[in-house]
Amino acid sequence: MIWFPYEQMKTMKAPYKIIDAEGVYLYTEDQKLIDSVSSWWSVIHGYKHPELNQAIETQLKKFAHVMLGGLTHESARKLSDKLQSWLPGDLDYCFFSDSGSVAVEVALKMALQYYMNREEMQRTMVLALEHAYHGDTFKTMEVGDDEDYHFVLKAYGESKNVVHIPTEIAALEQAFAEYHDRLNCFIVEPLLQGAGGMRMYDVSFLKRARELCDQYDVLLVFDEVATGFGRTGNRFVTDLVLPDILVLGKALTGGYIGHAVTVANRKVYEGFFDDAPSHALMHGPTFMSNALACSAALKSIEIFESQDYMGKIRKIEEITRREMEGFSDPRIKEIRMMGACVCIEVYDPGTIKGYQKFAYDRGVFSRPFLNYLYAMVPYVIQEEELVKVLNTMKHRCTRGTNEIK
Ligand SMILES: Cc1ncc(COP(=O)(O)O)c(C=O)c1O
Structure with a gap:
């Protein structure tokens, strides 16, 4: 059942x-x-939607899925090219996964390992928002802040790795003053916190966050799983304030097939790009860049743009x-x-x-x-x-x- x-x-x-x-x-x-x-x-x-249905049917005639381990395919390449040109700044590096929660996990892992690769081992902490929701997997529950979804984590006691603050600039500045050398990232649902109660806040908070992240060399992560693709009245909040890592899901495929992407900027990507095998990002969901999902996503973006x-x-x-x-x-x-x-x-x-x-x-x-x-x-x-x-x-x-x- x-x-x-x-x-x-x-x-x-x-x-x-x-x-x-x-x-x-x-x-x-x-x-x-x-x-x-x-x-x-x-x-x-x-x-x-006739065009989305058609896009999936066309892909289906070729193949539904091949893994990305050692293989690649045209729909994945086209989608990453499209996202690279469509997203602002140097958010150019697309890591696909099968759900928003997993894509947030990938972002958090990227942020942690980015500093490990630089041997800054003390940067184990994440700054997050009160009432945050980033998914239901374990690390996303930990950075989330919602009793109703995450009460099971009580079993572990208070997390030492996550600090939650309200969407107030004074609290933001205070948190950076106190924890900046131990933080690897600040993760937010930008402008609109969904599952935590459709809470809305001002872009000035994000602008200040960007400044503080630059000042203290902390990565800024935007979880736009819910806000992306226009929901806030902006194409992406990322068009207003540029994060280092962006997470998209939900509407990525027009809601047709579960898929998500963690998009890193050049700085983050280069933090992994060297000769040491241990500096590689050790992650690989079975269904990452699923061909049907990529075809739906490409068509969804085309419709979004053209209509x-x-x-x-x-x-x-x-x-x-x-x-x-x-x-x-x-x-x-x-x-x-x-x-x-x-x-x-x-x-x-x-x-x-x-x-x-x-x-x-x-x-x-x-x-x-x-x-x-x-x-x-x-x-x-x-x-x-x-x-x-x-x-x-x-x-x-x-x-x-x-x-x-
Ligand atoms: C902001 C945000 N992040 C992450 C997720 C998790 O996405 P998924 O349900 O695809 O795992 C959600 C789901 O509602 C969300 O609203």
Whole structure:
């Protein structure tokens, strides 16, 4: 049987069974649902996209997968070339893997080994943010900061290798003053912290982080697994502030096939590039640069570029701001909006209890968590569909409607 994620299997309610999906819609036996979550923020072009399907079918006729150990192939080369030219600065070196968590692990391993290769063995610490989420593997849990996802780590006690700070410049400066000679990297979800509660912060924090990383020779790592490909209203936050290592996942393949990439700049790459075999990056996921995933990613980027996706995202933000204008309720703590992400934070989780069913009955699929009701829609959504998603959220958070279970 299936063991479902983040669920107490004994008490979980039955999941909705999807029998078809097209555009922004998911279909169950009895309902047509706008996917307001884009399948965990990844399906930016919608489902059953003809060009993405075609790209995968074309690759499939050649081969689905070959390993990257001692072999290479055209789709992997084209994708790394594309990323190299598409990403800013000298973020040129693409290390592929099969999921966002693994790609973050690779980034953290790169940062640690970068200094080991220079024999700076004391740089074992990572600076990270409070409320951070970087995945569910062990090291990503350690740099993460969320009780709900990571409580199992309590078994090990307090980590000596990770320091968490709030997104405040004073705290940042303080942490660098105290730990700079022991840090190998500072890892952040830039501008938008997703699973930690759709928390948004200012770019000035990242700019200061860049300065401090330069001053103290600490690597800056941007985990753009969730924020990449336009979600914040920027193509990448990396376009605003340049990290040393960038991690992309989720929307990389348009949400078609699990794949991710850790992109290093020249400085990091050169920290591994010499005659010593022990200085090589000892990592190699079986499915890294899977040919179907690379073909989907290439096509996804082509669609993103050629069909003015940044314009679509601006429109989503504009509509969202318009629809949320003047909307408030005493039970709402804050409404946060950035790019194609909107979050209503309520004081009491009870306010949004039962929302998934409420939304289902109105033709919207949603997955609120804790105090957060959010939408991260596919970028191809039409205005009336987006308004429907937002109205459903607003309706639920307005006094007098929380009796609906
Ligand atoms: C910022 C961030 N990093 C990493 C991950 C982990 O990605 P994956 O679920 O593909 O392992 C996620 C997943 O939500 C994420 O939001």
